Amino acid sequence: MRSEVTAPVSEGGDERATRKRARSVTEGARTSRALYPRWYWPSFAAPATLWLAVLFVLPFFVVFAVAFGTTDLFGNPLPVYQPWYWSASTFTGTLQRFFGANAFYRPALVRTLVFVPAASLLCLVFGYAIAYYVARHSGRRKGLFLVLLISPFWISYLMRVYAWQGLLQPDGLINKALVAVHLVGTPINWLEGKPLTVILGLVYGYIPYMILPLFGFLDRIDPNLLEAGRDLGASPIKTFLRVTLPLSRQAILAGMVIVALPMFGDYYTNDLLGSTRTAMFGNLIDTAVESPGGGPQAGSLVLMLMVLLIVPLLYYLHSTRKAQEMA
Amino acid sequence: MSAQIGVRRWWRDPWRKPRVLQTLTWGYLAWSIVPVLIAVAFSFNAGRSRSAWQGFSLRWWVGSPTAAESLLYSPDLRTAVVQSLRLSFLTVLIAVPLGTLFAIGIDRWRGRGPGVANFTMLLSFVVPEIILGVALFLAFTYLMRSVVHLGTLAQVLGLVTFQVSYPVIVVRARLLSIGKEFEEAAMDLGAPPTQSIRRVLMPLLYPAIFASAALVFADSIDDFVVVRYLSSTSATEPLSVKIYTAARAAPPPSVNAAASFMLFATLIAITIGFLVYRRITRGERRSAAREFIGFQV
Numbered sequence: 069m070r071s072e073v074t075a076p077v078s079e080g081g082d083e084r085a086t087r088k089r090a091r092s093v094t095e096g097a098r099t100s101r102a103l104y105p106r107w108y109w110p111s112f113a114a115p116a117t118l119w120l121a122v123l124f125v126l127p128f129f130v131v132f133a134v135a136f137g138t139t140d141l142f143g144n145p146l147p148v149y150q151p152w153y154w155s156a157s158t159f160t161g162t163l164q165r166f167f168g169a170n171a172f173y174r175p176a177l178v179r180t181l182v183f184v185p186a187a188s189l190l191c192l193v194f195g196y197a198i199a200y201y202v203a204r205h206s207g208r209r210k211g212l213f214l215v216l217l218i219s220p221f222w223i224s225y226l227m228r229v230y231a232w233q234g235l236l237q238p239d240g241l242i243n244k245a246l247v248a249v250h251l252v253g254t255p256i257n258w259l260e261g262k263p264l265t266v267i268l269g270l271v272y273g274y275i276p277y278m279i280l281p282l283f284g285f286l287d288r289i290d291p292n293l294l295e296a297g298r299d300l301g302a303s304p305i306k307t308f309l310r311v312t313l314p315l316s317r318q319a320i321l322a323g324m325v326i327v328a329l330p331m332f333g334d335y336y337t338n339d340l341l342g343s344t345r346t347a348m349f350g351n352l353i354d355t356a357v358e359s360p361g362g363g364p365q366a367g368s369l370v371l372m373l374m375v376l377l378i379v380p381l382l383y384y385l386h387s388t389r390k391a392q393e394m395a
Numbered sequence: 396m397s398a399q400i401g402v403r404r405w406w407r408d409p410w411r412k413p414r415v416l417q418t419l420t421w422g423y424l425a426w427s428i429v430p431v432l433i434a435v436a437f438s439f440n441a442g443r444s445r446s447a448w449q450g451f452s453l454r455w456w457v458g459s460p461t462a463a464e465s466l467l468y469s470p471d472l473r474t475a476v477v478q479s480l481r482l483s484f485l486t487v488l489i490a491v492p493l494g495t496l497f498a499i500g501i502d503r504w505r506g507r508g509p510g511v512a513n514f515t516m517l518l519s520f521v522v523p524e525i526i527l528g529v530a531l532f533l534a535f536t537y538l539m540r541s542v543v544h545l546g547t548l549a550q551v552l553g554l555v556t557f558q559v560s561y562p563v564i565v566v567r568a569r570l571l572s573i574g575k576e577f578e579e580a581a582m583d584l585g586a587p588p589t590q591s592i593r594r595v596l597m598p599l600l601y602p603a604i605f606a607s608a609a610l611v612f613a614d615s616i617d618d619f620v621v622v623r624y625l626s627s628t629s630a631t632e633p634l635s636v637k638i639y640t641a642a643r644a645a646p647p648p649s650v651n652a653a654a655s656f657m658l659f660a661t662l663i664a665i666t667i668g669f670l671v672y673r674r675i676t677r678g679e680r681r682s683a684a685r686e687f688i689g690f691q692v
Contacts, residue, residue, distance in 0.1 A: 109499075110504050113500030116563070120515050121515075222613055226639060226642075227434065234437065234445040234651075239447070333523025339639075357529055373523070
């Protein structure tokens with residue numbers, strides 16, 4: 069194997085031709101196949117690929133098998149692994165809880181479809197402003213700002229929501245402060261299932277995931293473009309609206325998807341900061357999993373969530389692949 | 396009137412300092428960090444309250460063995476600390492080598508195979524955690540019931556599945572930025588493929604491997620979604636799950652201490668990872684902080 073690479077280099081008389089040949093040997097797919105046996109690189113990727121096949125792809129098949137399976141006499145789920153025997157009774161039963169006459173799952177779905185867009189939008193508005201400031205105006209302190217912006221990543225989500233839970237207690241510091249400055253007469257029970265609390269909790273939890281990608285993008289915009297706008301007589305606001313904002317459309321969409329995807333599966337924010345009155349789609353899944361024999365129900369709900377999320381998921385994967393190809 | 400003109404002139408001035416944005420940014424940073432600091436502070440509260448300061452004490456951290464209410468002496472919390480550390484170490488030990496090899500393989504492997512494998516890997520990165528957790532829970536309770544029991548084994552398998560994409564992303568970013576020249580030079584000088592990987596490519600990848608180990612450790616110690624579904628008895632519940640469960644009732648400050656402990660463990664892991672990273676990559680003209688987090692920031 070090795071001789072194939074070295075031989076032409078050492079034997080070639082014409083130096084330029086040798087260099088050309090040497091380069092062609094180390095470039096491109098054809099030659100890497102000549103250097104390495106066909107199985108060489110795939111074997112590196114094999115263990116993780118196998119892992120994902122058994123512990124990621126296969127479990128999804130089990131979700132189908134359980135959701136479309138049957139139950140025994142005692143109501144215990146019996147998964148069915150042959151698709152031709154699948155029965156849709158649990159699935160349609162679950163669907164009826166959303167859209168049927170007695171639709172007691174519907175409020176949770178509606179809440180999810182209101183809370184998540186509202187929280188994502190708030191993340192975008194504030195996240196964009198902060199990312200813009202740090203990318204364009206923070207000057208020599210950019211490094212410090214970056215560390216502070218990243219720090220929420222290293223503080224567990226649980227800890228951050230738990231911290232707010234303490235502050236928002238009826239006798240917590242927020243209520244004490246509000247009463248002290250006479251904004252409210254009696255303490256407000258923030259944690260009794262207020263949509264505002266849950267939405268702000270979601271914003272608090274996920275906004276770092278919006279700021280960083282936006283910062284990364286805004287930081288890379290060529291300053292010459294902005295100066296050109298300025299030189300041609302546009303006001304700063306007009307430059308922003310006509311140059312910066314249109315350029316960042318891709319980054320905005322990607323950021324929205326990055327924060328919205330986990331919010332759709334979130335159940336813990338509401339568990340810690342809300343009540344059943346603010347339950348979301350994730351809470352439905354969580355309750356189903358935790359109840360005995362709730363497997364088929366949980367499986368059906370997971371499949372529905374996947375259907376809901378498949379378009380943003382694929383969009384995100386598509387856009388990251390494009391970014392990778394461009395890099 | 397003149398004040399109005401002044402305001403308008405200030406607003407129109409293209410060179411004015413962006414005070415509004417500056418205030419907003421500092422406000423955001425305070426909003427995001429101060430609550431956590433307050434929660435840490437209350438783990439040192441002398442009383443049982445999470446909102447009224449009753450003096451400083453280490454009661455909830457290392458308090459009396461008889462009362463068994465502190466992080467150190469509560470049997471419940473102590474097993475949870477051990478379980479947290481065990482799960483995170485095992486996850487790092489498995490996920491980082493798996494992910495690193497995958498990243499190298501996918502970077503060089505040509506054809507249609509890598510596309511499919513990479514797509515699955517990215518999908519495992521972006522799928523909401525609850526979906527993966529339920530899927531694994533159902534797989535382990537039905538199809539693989541006789542092979543994998545709920546508990547530590549199931550938790551580690553689940554965590555590795557959820558975390559393996561981290562090293563892949565970080566190592567691939569590094570592979571892209573170092574290029575192929577070093578390896579090619581080694582082979583031009585006569586090194587066989589295996590040796591050029593082991594002696595040239597691997598040392599260049601060490602920073603990325605270290606960084607992803609720190610990231611995976613920090614992330615798995617914080618994880619509670621996958622781990623909660625895959626735990627069997629309360630003895631296999633790590634600290635994160637205990638905190639989650641306690642937070643839904645009336646948590647004593649020992650829970651603050653537990654959460655603070657997790658925070659410190661994470662920060663220590665990240666700091667060590669970052670310092671090592673910066674040390675190995677010194678002399679390279681790149682922002683260490685940015686590459687470290689693996690984002691293409």
